[in-house]
Amino acid sequence: MAKNPKSTALVPAGQRKPPAKRKAAVPAVMPATPDALRPVLGLDLAIAKLVGSGGDVAREDGIVRVTGLGYATRGCVVPAEEIFYDRSARRDDEGARLGEADKVSWRDEASGYDCIMLRDSNRRHLSGYVGAPRDHPIWGWKCEAVPPDLGIDVHGGLMYSRLCQHGPSPTPGLVVEAARICHVRVVPPPRFEPLVHATDHRVEHADAWWFGFSCDQVYDVVPADVHGQAKFLQAEVGAVYRDDAYVVHETVSLAAQLRAIADGKAAPSRDGPPPPPIGLDPRRGGGRG
Structure with missing residues (x-):
């Protein structure tokens, strides 16, 4: 018998309790005031894109997540659920792009789809994604299998189609969430604690099938392509950088088109100029994704 039950060295192996599992580290959360955001974002330009009052900010390994505030582009204010900045990947030569977020998640009010x-x-280019619910007519379809007669018209054509990306654990950290293409994962508040954010009540979702486009076509300025053939081709076709306003607009347009397909309606009229023709990109062979 063990003389000192508190000492595991004297307790027989069969009677020892297994070591307690370590809980995943929870990033410290602080109010998203300008004074709190300035040292973690480092730019007033980035702070100026956050709209509203209240909100929270969390940090983990160079990733900053802001919740409870809207996100402003030159075209609209996005009703963001989460806004991420990757401080570890910032470059000094990115100019105005330094003010943009690296990920913004929101639910499009018109279609009801997550974006x-x-x-x-x-x-360092931007892309846009829309989650089609499980009952959608083209849920589970590969992007290259979506027929042209459905009328999907988005920048570069559909380039992505995949199920929700689940993290390595039920509560992935900010590093995983900052790059994950899936719904906003909401951790239920502790019992008896009042709800703080509108998303706190959301139940566990069924997997969405995400469709997306990418702004790294030959007619796009890609921040990392500063030398070589890519830059030469971009100059030949008058390529421009597709900023957050453009990508948000295209994402909302894609959500509207997917909703029209679900409702059995014609594709809605586009608001604003059409995207560049896919045929401009020799990599696409003139065909639709």
């Missing part, structure tokens, strides 16, 4: 604007961690 994401996401920056590629390597080439």
Whole structure:
């Protein structure tokens, strides 16, 4: 018998309790005031894009997540659920792009579909994604299998189609969430704690099938392509950088088109100029994704 039950060294192996599992680290959360945001974002330009009052900010390994505030582009204010900045990947030569977020997640009010604007961690261009619910007519379809007669018209054509990306654990950290293409994962508040954010009541979702487009076509300025053939081709076709306003607009347009397909209606008229013709990009062979 063990003389000291508090000492595991004297307790027989069969009677020892297994070591307690370590809980995942929860990033510290602080109010998203300008004074709190300035040292973690580092730019007043980035702070100026956050709209509203209240909100929270959390930090983890160079990732900053802002919740409870809207996100302003030159075209609209996005009703953001989460806004991410990747401080570790920032470059000094990105000019005005330094003020943009690296990921914005929101629910489009008109279609009811979840949307994401996401920056590629390597080439630094933006992409847009819309989550089609499980009962959608083309849920589970590969982007290359979507027929042209459905009328989907988005920048570069559909380039992405995939199920929700689940993290490595039920509560992935900010590093995973900042790059994950899936619904906003809401952790239920502790019992008896009042709801703080509108998304706190959301139940566990069924997997969406995400369709997306990417602004790294030959007619796009890609921040990482500063030398070589890519830059030469961009100059030849008058390529421009597709900013957050453009990507949000295209994402909302894609959501409207997917909703029209679900409702059995004609594709809605586009608001604003059409995207560049896919045929401009020799990599696409003139065909639709």
